Amino acid sequence: MVPSILPLILVILLFSPYSAPNPVTTSETSADKMPPHEDKVLAKESSSGSTESIECKKEYVQDGPEAREIAKFLPYFPFKGIPRFYDIGGFLADPGIFQKIVDIFAARYDGIGIDSVAGLDARGFVLGPPIALALKKPFIMMRKKGKMPNSIQSKSYDTEYGSREGMTVQRDKISKGDRVLVIDDLVATGGTLSSAISLVHMLGGTVVECACVVELKMFIDPDDSSGLPSRTKLFKDLGINHVPIWGLVSEDVLTVEADLHKDYVDDGEEH
Secondary structure, three states: OOOOOHHHHOEEEOOOOOEEEOOOOOOOOOOOOOOOOOOOEEEEEOOOOOEEEEEOOOOOOOOOHHHHHHHOOOOEEEEOOEEEEEOOHHHHOOHHHHHHHHHHHHHHHOOOOOOEEEEEOOHHHHHHHHHHHHHOOOEEEEEOOOOOOOEEEOOOEEEOOEEEOOOEEEOOOOOOOOEEEEEEEEEOOOHHHHHHHHHHHHOOOEEEEEEEEEEOHHHOOOOHHHOOOOHHHHHHHHOOOOOOEEEEEEOOOOOOEOOOOOOOOOOOOOO
């Protein structure tokens, strides 16, 4: 479970709670630790089953000029008792900025051999489809249990709100050897993303990269004395630390405080 001090300092995007799934077994080989936020390489599994690498496109970098412009449209609210809840409704309300985000993600992953784009319930359903359309690839939904027929389920996982049943994906949407791009709004500790990764692995696919609009770098590999959960440690424990993670915007440039209405109240509920 998340330490009790976490809600006082956690900066998360609306509808993106921390989650840490139980370990799953995969057939892929772990690579040496790679800081997930760095622009290095994307995973690629060869026909022999070994893991190769291909250079990712670096035209757009984390917290670069475009990211700093997008950050202006990600205001934070006091919500669910957390001082800084970031609301993607800010950029969704501006078609030009939303289009810029789609264009950036499409440019990063165009031409590197992706078979499909998977989005996580629910914000990944907003971001994933236009990115998939731009890449001309199928979009796959990863949903909570009981929402889709013909599905498989990952192992259960815990959040700061309690235990959660595993996520699901339809079993005919990913084939052995498929290269899947996973999209979500935010990555903090990586718990929810690791659940998505396990679903891809269960069906014999490879996760090319997990890509998010926001990455909270404070959770990549915090000092033990901080009391914060470590994404690097979680991925290593699960044997998935070879899967790259990339975020366009980090907390370093997310500085816009929402202009609260005089009647604003923190009415956030568990979801």
